[in-house]
Amino acid sequence: MELSLFGDLNQRNVVNSGGYPIPANFFDAFSEMARQIWLLHHLTFSFDLEALIFEVKKGCRFSKVYMESVTEDAFLSMENPQVSFTVVPRFPIANFKSAFTLEDLFLTQGICEKTRNSNVPMSKAENITDIFEISGYLKMLQRLEAVKTRGVSYSNITFPPSKHFTSSSNVINFKQLHAKLIRNGDMENILTVGKLVADVAISNPANLSYARLIFSNLKYPPNIFMWNSMIRGYAHSSTPKEALILFLEMREKGYSPNNYTFPFLLKACNQLMDLNLGLGIHGIVIKYGFEDCDVFIQTSLVNFYASCGSVQIARLLFDRCLQRDVTSWNALIKGYVRSGRYMDAIRVFRAMQDRVDIEVDEITLLGVVLACSQLGALEMGRWVHAYIEKSRMEMSMNLGTALIDLYARCGSIDLAVNLFKKIREKDVRTWSVMIGGLAVHGLAKEALGFLSDMQRDGIDPDSVTFTHVLRACSHAGMVAEGLRFFDIMSEVYNVEPTIEHYGCMVDLLGRAGCLDEALGLIKRIPYKPDVVLWGSLLVACRTHKNVVMGEMVAKEMLKLDPNHCGAHVFLSNIYASVGQWCEVDEVRNSMKELGIKKSPGSSLIELDGDVHEFVAGDQSHHQTNKINMMLDEIARLLSLEGHVPTVKGIPYDIDEEEKEQALSQHSEKLAVAFGLINTKQGTPLRIVKNLRVCEDCHSAMKLISKVFNRLIVIRDCSRFHHFSGGLCSCKDYW
Numbered sequence: 001m002e003l004s005l006f007g008d009l010n011q012r013n014v015v016n017s018g019g020y021p022i023p024a025n026f027f028d029a030f031s032e033m034a035r036q037i038w039l040l041h042h043l044t045f046s047f048d049l050e051a052l053i054f055e056v057k058k059g060c061r062f063s064k065v066y067m068e069s070v071t072e073d074a075f076l077s078m079e080n081p082q083v084s085f086t087v088v089p090r091f092p093i094a095n096f097k098s099a100f101t102l103e104d105l106f107l108t109q110g111i112c113e114k115t116r117n118s119n120v121p122m123s124k125a126e127n128i129t130d131i132f133e134i135s136g137y138l139k140m141l142q143r144l145e146a147v148k149t150r151g152v153s154y155s156n157i158t159f160p161p162s163k164h165f166t167s168s169s170n171v172i173n174f175k176q177l178h179a180k181l182i183r184n185g186d187m188e189n190i191l192t193v194g195k196l197v198a199d200v201a202i203s204n205p206a207n208l209s210y211a212r213l214i215f216s217n218l219k220y221p222p223n224i225f226m227w228n229s230m231i232r233g234y235a236h237s238s239t240p241k242e243a244l245i246l247f248l249e250m251r252e253k254g255y256s257p258n259n260y261t262f263p264f265l266l267k268a269c270n271q272l273m274d275l276n277l278g279l280g281i282h283g284i285v286i287k288y289g290f291e292d293c294d295v296f297i298q299t300s301l302v303n304f305y306a307s308c309g310s311v312q313i314a315r316l317l318f319d320r321c322l323q324r325d326v327t328s329w330n331a332l333i334k335g336y337v338r339s340g341r342y343m344d345a346i347r348v349f350r351a352m353q354d355r356v357d358i359e360v361d362e363i364t365l366l367g368v369v370l371a372c373s374q375l376g377a378l379e380m381g382r383w384v385h386a387y388i389e390k391s392r393m394e395m396s397m398n399l400g401t402a403l404i405d406l407y408a409r410c411g412s413i414d415l416a417v418n419l420f421k422k423i424r425e426k427d428v429r430t431w432s433v434m435i436g437g438l439a440v441h442g443l444a445k446e447a448l449g450f451l452s453d454m455q456r457d458g459i460d461p462d463s464v465t466f467t468h469v470l471r472a473c474s475h476a477g478m479v480a481e482g483l484r485f486f487d488i489m490s491e492v493y494n495v496e497p498t499i500e501h502y503g504c505m506v507d508l509l510g511r512a513g514c515l516d517e518a519l520g521l522i523k524r525i526p527y528k529p530d531v532v533l534w535g536s537l538l539v540a541c542r543t544h545k546n547v548v549m550g551e552m553v554a555k556e557m558l559k560l561d562p563n564h565c566g567a568h569v570f571l572s573n574i575y576a577s578v579g580q581w582c583e584v585d586e587v588r589n590s591m592k593e594l595g596i597k598k599s600p601g602s603s604l605i606e607l608d609g610d611v612h613e614f615v616a617g618d619q620s621h622h623q624t625n626k627i628n629m630m631l632d633e634i635a636r637l638l639s640l641e642g643h644v645p646t647v648k649g650i651p652y653d654i655d656e657e658e659k660e661q662a663l664s665q666h667s668e669k670l671a672v673a674f675g676l677i678n679t680k681q682g683t684p685l686r687i688v689k690n691l692r693v694c695e696d697c698h699s700a701m702k703l704i705s706k707v708f709n710r711l712i713v714i715r716d717c718s719r720f721h722h723f724s725g726g727l728c729s730c731k732d733y734w
């Protein structure tokens with residue numbers, strides 16, 4: 001059987017990495033294995049595991065009988081791993097141990113019991129068999145190593161170059177050093193050679209192959225320090241998988257990892273963004289007893305889970321950390337920001353400030369600023385700005401850029417411009433953020449002014465800058481200028497238009513009513529049009545009430561994304577508008593079948609440093625009574641001004657706000673009412689909304705700004721509206 005296995009493997013797509021051939025699907029298999037171990041861990045009884053382990057120790061192969069002895073629950077959950085993952089945080093991670101004894105067995109016992117036919121759906125038991133099939137890979141690797149398949153290129157995976165090394169360490173210097181060691185007979189000295197391997201491996205990823213050469217040609221077995229150095233080098237390289245392959249090789253050769261090994265392995269998993277691999281490594285950490293006693297490993301784990309989107313697990317581990325340094329606090333904040341849990345990020349920051357032993361650093365503040373700008377929490381952002389000035393921290397370019405972005409996103413474009421002028425060092429990102437900020441505020445002329453200033457400063461616009469410039473033209477309806485910039489970006493600045501730029505152009509043409517031109521552009525672009533691109537045209541069709549093209553566009557979108565909510569709603573609305581009720585039912589039913597729900601409208605408003613969220617029709621806020629009274633008062637005053645609520649069910653309306661919901665209960669109206677109750681006369685109200693503002697809310701806001709004499713700034717999903725004195729900055733063009 002071993003021979004046939006080997007033969008089978010030879011036909012697989014084999015990649016040659018570092019002189020060590022690996023089946024192309026090895027890592028997929030490995031992470032699948034880690035996932036299943038994880039499932040086994042928390043869904044099986046340890047008794048069954050013990051039984052399995054016992055049998056394997058006796059030299060028995062896993063038989064179907066044993067696999068079936070794993071509880072029914074485990075099997076059930078494997079059919080739906082997503083469900084299992086959501087329950088993961090509830091399980092005490094410390095109970096990993098027994099599961100990872102199994103993991104050991106998987107790695108060392110080369111068993112392959114079945115040849116899987118991919119056309120036949122796998123039974124539950126075969127799922128498990130897969131694990132053992134995978135474990136066969138390591139043995140295969142060893143055999144393959146003997147054969148040394150040559151001439152197969154490493155073609156299937158590329159990673160962005162690592163940013164961690166800027167060193168220009170010259171490999172020639174290392175070669176000279178190496179030669180000297182050989183000449184002096186020092187190659188026998190394991191400590192000296194270890195230092196050489198470490199220096200070469202860590203100096204620069206480009207030198208890794210040379211380090212590997214020294215490492216693999218030693219006359220004696222390398223020590224753990226050398227293994228760690230190699231693993232560390234690869235973890236920071238553009239081929240982090242190599243770090244894990246080396247680790248497996250190291251364990252195969254009987255070495256035990258030490259506490260230095262794991263942070264590098266987790267770094268590699270982090271780079272790969274592979275949660276399952278990290279879970280496997282975490283299991284081994286526990287097995288070696290490092291989880292509860294090593295601060296670096298704990299911090300690496302928090303960092304790993306936070307970066308891979310498992311912020312609950314990160315939090316669990318964070319709470320259990322022996323010591324929390326600023327790195328682990330920052331990792332947690334970053335994790336919350338990445339998972340869109342911005343309020344939690346700010347809560348962590350506040351808890352951090354209560355600690356005397358932790359000093360906030362630039363990375364902390366960057367995380368907080370990012371959270372604030374997403375929440376539209378202007379006051380909190382201003383507080384961070386003041387904090388930087390008070391604590392005499394240096395306003396770095398990164399922090400400055402993030403703050404400009406925050407001010408712009410929070411509707412305070414003046415503050416953004418002021419800060420921009422104060423910052424001495426600016427790069428293309430800083431300029432682009434400023435131009436982008438002006439663009440979403442509809443200040444196209446100013447944005448173009450900044451573009452000229454930027455060029456005068458000797459900084460060339462890049463791809464991102466042009467996206468903002470085109471967007472500025474689009475929001476202001478400046479078609480001719482937009483077309484001109486679109487031409488010069490590639491002709492003069494060598495910036496090839498991306499699908500995003502084309503999206504801006506479709507938007508620009510579409511808004512201006514040039515629907516045929518927009519459609520023509522979509523057909524001409526060198527990329528496959530995506531849902532976003534079609535979506536821009538759909539919005540234009542809605543605005544300009546072009547039913548025929550809209551229907552075609554919506555259908556194109558559904559081909560690409562059958563679950564697209566906007567396209568479904570649009571179709572349903574146009575059919576309703578012409579009385580084709582059968583089609584309406586069809587669309588509605590398919591939405592139901594696909595489980596598509598319109599996302600509810602939600603608005604955020606900040607008051608005294610706290611962010612309040614209102615969902616359309618929300619009656620859960622503790623001030624609901626007062627808010628409803630205020631809404632009645634608003635309605636009364638607006639009707640005196642001649643406001644007639646827009647009739648519900650505008651046929652072409654694709655706003656995802658619940659139609660059934662009374663217009664007066666739209667989330668931004670709730671937020672405005674709340675703001676009017678709780679702030680002093682004259683205080684501007686700033687609201688962040690997740691969807692587009694609907695027509696009724698837009699005209700109501702204009703009048704509210706006049707009647708109550710308030711500046712109301714609403715950021716919806718596409719731009720800013722500054723309502724003041726009965727007018728909006730978008731000039732009703734949005």
Ligand SMILES: [Zn+2]
Pocket residue numbers: 657663666693694695696697698
């Ligand atoms: Zn509305």
Ligand SMILES: [Zn+2]
Pocket residue numbers: 698720721722728729730731732733734
């Ligand atoms: Zn507006």
